[in-house]
Amino acid sequence: MTRSIVLVSGGMDSLVTAACAVSEVDEVFFLHFNYGQLTEQKELACFAALADYYKPFQAKVVDYQWLSEIGGSALTDRHIPVPEGKISSKEIPITYVPFRNAIFLCAAVAWAEVIKATKIYIGAVEEDSSGYPDCREIFFKSFEKVIATGTKSELPINIITPVLHKSKSEIVQMGIKLKAPFHLSWSCYSDDEIACGVCESCLLRKRAFREAGIIDPIPYRN
Amino acid sequence: MTRSIVLVSGGMDSLVTAACAVSEVDEVFFLHFNYGQLTEQKELACFAALADYYKPFQAKVVDYQWLSEIGGSALTDRHIPVPEGKISSKEIPITYVPFRNAIFLCAAVAWAEVIKATKIYIGAVEEDSSGYPDCREIFFKSFEKVIATGTKSELPINIITPVLHKSKSEIVQMGIKLKAPFHLSWSCYSDDEIACGVCESCLLRKRAFREAGIIDPIPYRN
Numbered sequence A, B: 001m002t003r004s005i006v007l008v009s010g011g012m013d014s015l016v017t018a019a020c021a022v023s024e025v026d027e028v029f030f031l032h033f034n035y036g037q038l039t040e041q042k043e044l045a046c047f048a049a050l051a052d053y054y055k056p057f058q059a060k061v062v063d064y065q066w067l068s069e070i071g072g073s074a075l076t077d078r079h080i081p082v083p084e085g086k087i088s089s090k091e092i093p094i095t096y097v098p099f100r101n102a103i104f105l106c107a108a109v110a111w112a113e114v115i116k117a118t119k120i121y122i123g124a125v126e127e128d129s130s131g132y133p134d135c136r137e138i139f140f141k142s143f144e145k146v147i148a149t150g151t152k153s154e155l156p157i158n159i160i161t162p163v164l165h166k167s168k169s170e171i172v173q174m175g176i177k178l179k180a181p182f183h184l185s186w187s188c189y190s191d192d193e194i195a196c197g198v199c200e201s202c203l204l205r206k207r208a209f210r211e212a213g214i215i216d217p218i219p220y221r222n
Helices: A012-024 A040-054 A066-070 A100-115 A137-150 A168-177 A200-212 B012-024 B040-054 B066-070 B100-115 B137-150 B168-177 B200-212
Strands: A003-007 A027-034 A058-063 A119-121 A158-160 B003-007 B027-034 B058-063 B119-121 B158-160
Touching: A003 A012, A003 A100, A012 A027, A012 A040, A012 A119, A012 A168, A027 A040, A027 A100, A040 A058, A058 A100, A058 B066, A066 B058, A066 B100, A100 A119, A100 A137, A100 B066, A100 B100, A100 B137, A137 A158, A137 B100, A137 B137, A168 A200, B003 B012, B003 B100, B012 B027, B012 B040, B012 B119, B012 B168, B027 B040, B027 B100, B040 B058, B100 B119, B100 B137, B137 B158, B168 B200
Parallel strands: A003 A027, A003 A119, A027 A058, A119 A158, B003 B027, B003 B119, B027 B058, B119 B158
Antiparallel strands: none
């Protein structure tokens, strides 16, 4: 019997990653973080809806408010505006949250040790995305060495990144194949009733659905 | 100007590490975790006393109660008794807290990125200690690669481990040299008024002072 933990933010990429895990693993555990992000409530509602939909063995929410207290990102510091209207190119955008994926993975690894899970699924996207350093394969490979050297687990714990090298439109197509409930996901950087359609995350999602030739089931303001 | 973060639990090893950082760095930041450990209140009081003593640029306490919620260690799960009366040899003891140092270091790295600190001091001890996997040099070396690949920081962020290869008695001697206030530290795994003197952590500390030929300023029940 295999046990896996899936990091589920409630966005499109983690939704498709969860759909993938559910199709591959005997017992799936969902893990979500509240870290004072602008969309905390939205993400939490999506996480709850996805947990309700997929019925994982357990769904855990961890509170990391300190991450917004230290600030340093437009997603956690209300004094830094979220950029609108463009998809960033080479520079790491101000929406980068310091070391976020490492922080989330560490919690997942600790939990994995206790429940004897051997896989941690994370929906990071390397190329066709925002250019966050902690979304790159080289980071995940390094992280697996930290797991191998820093845990007591007898079984290896691996990081599984099903969408890492996919384009956003391929992720949409993969989700459609896996019958992922896209209507329950939220990608926008704002927490309005309706997705803004102009932040980088909305632009990436809209382009993905357009290129995949699929109609995005969620409405947009713009 | 150099800025450094020191992980300060309130125990002997982290105290001497803090003393070392204070002697080497322009601006020191103290970081402490409440994670539902048996000695949470004791450690917090020691941390406050040490912050009062050393007056770091900032002293931050992060709340990680989820770590005791997942359990898996005698230090966080009240159903697992803390072993008494012996210093463990080769096996990783039940007091190991899953992936704890990785979890703490990740938070320190995120904070370092925001405040532009370039060093993170941690008082891990490899040989003359409990055999925790996340206290080994190989783990810290791997972790530095994760920092290098997963952060946006332009300056490298290094992990400094001043006591890693020291024996416990050498740590005592180093602390004496640096005028570390040992009377403000707490090493015991229990949260009684007086240190038990029989848990592994007390045994290691008592032996260290004995071998160093120094009188430990804190009292013991046994």
